[in-house]
Amino acid sequence: MCSDRSKVKETLINSSANEMKHEAHGTQQPRHIDKIGEGASAAQRSDSLVQPINQRFLNNPNRITPVDPAIEAYMRDLAKRTDHPVLAEMEAFAQAHQFPIVNRLAGIFLETQAKMIGAKRVFEFGSGYGYSAYWFARAVGEGGCVVCCDSDARNLERAQRYLSQTNLWERVQFNVGMAQAVFAQTDGLFDICYNDADKGDYPQIWLMAKQRIRPGGLYIADNVLWQGRVTMPAYHDSAMGSTAAIVEHNRLIFNDPEFDAFINPTRDGLVVARRK
Numbered sequence: 001m002c003s004d005r006s007k008v009k010e011t012l013i014n015s016s017a018n019e020m021k022h023e024a025h026g027t028q029q030p031r032h033i034d035k036i037g038e039g040a041s042a043a044q045r046s047d048s049l050v051q052p053i054n055q056r057f058l059n060n061p062n063r064i065t066p067v068d069p070a071i072e073a074y075m076r077d078l079a080k081r082t083d084h085p086v087l088a089e090m091e092a093f094a095q096a097h098q099f100p101i102v103n104r105l106a107g108i109f110l111e112t113q114a115k116m117i118g119a120k121r122v123f124e125f126g127s128g129y130g131y132s133a134y135w136f137a138r139a140v141g142e143g144g145c146v147v148c149c150d151s152d153a154r155n156l157e158r159a160q161r162y163l164s165q166t167n168l169w170e171r172v173q174f175n176v177g178m179a180q181a182v183f184a185q186t187d188g189l190f191d192i193c194y195n196d197a198d199k200g201d202y203p204q205i206w207l208m209a210k211q212r213i214r215p216g217g218l219y220i221a222d223n224v225l226w227q228g229r230v231t232m233p234a235y236h237d238s239a240m241g242s243t244a245a246i247v248e249h250n251r252l253i254f255n256d257p258e259f260d261a262f263i264n265p266t267r268d269g270l271v272v273a274r275r276k
């Protein structure tokens, strides 16, 4: 049983109630940003489900794929042994709904990083329906705990359904609500803090998380190359400020004397910063 589970209840209940309130009254929700393109809010994302993917890429004509797709396909082929029916189902859901999960290669990378440092306690900022948590939950083993957070209550039910099928749900504590608030209410140090929330929140989340990572532990964040926008003097930024936030986030990490950092360019770039 996930050791953090006892602390969740109140957050979960309160947050679920808040979520329902948001939905009922249309009050402001956290921003959402697609990994594969633009998109700023949950409502906009639903609209985008009917928009062909090519149309969406037109919004960012200067998009750069960090690693050539042929190379990624080759690497994916090498990793066939990780094929699992539930993973395939989760990936098919992402494809059908254009939901921005990390992909298979990034997932394997997360699991490997977590295993390398013997991680037992992981905090996720932005869990979606549990795809990245699947990889962390495998790594932490029995008795380990992955604290998940997502602002969209629908993802709790999906995550539970998928992760129960793999017997990993017991290692997960899923909170519905703003990850920063859940983090502030959760005590102790983490082996890994993983950031995959709205990009505008990246600098704030780094500053919060870095103080709560144990020495030798890792901060990992996805999308830090942001389809190459971080290199461009001009870009299309539909979620206003997201590129500037990622650039600032990356600058803060690489200038922090307490951490050693590296960017793995797989997919959209994952930064790994190890606390000294």
Ligand SMILES: C[S@@+](CC[C@H](N)C(=O)[O-])C[C@H]1O[C@@H](n2cnc3c(N)ncnc32)[C@H](O)[C@@H]1O
Binding pocket: 030, 031, 032, 033, 035, 100, 101, 102, 125, 126, 127, 128, 129, 130, 131, 132, 133, 149, 150, 151, 152, 155, 177, 178, 179, 180, 196, 197, 198, 201
């Ligand atoms: C990129 S997706 C996460 C995907 C997930 N990490 C995976 O790879 O399977 C981002 C998710 O974070 C949620 N989100 C964004 N900002 C958040 C925040 N500040 N707190 C909680 N959830 C957030 C969104 O609802 C969305 O489901």
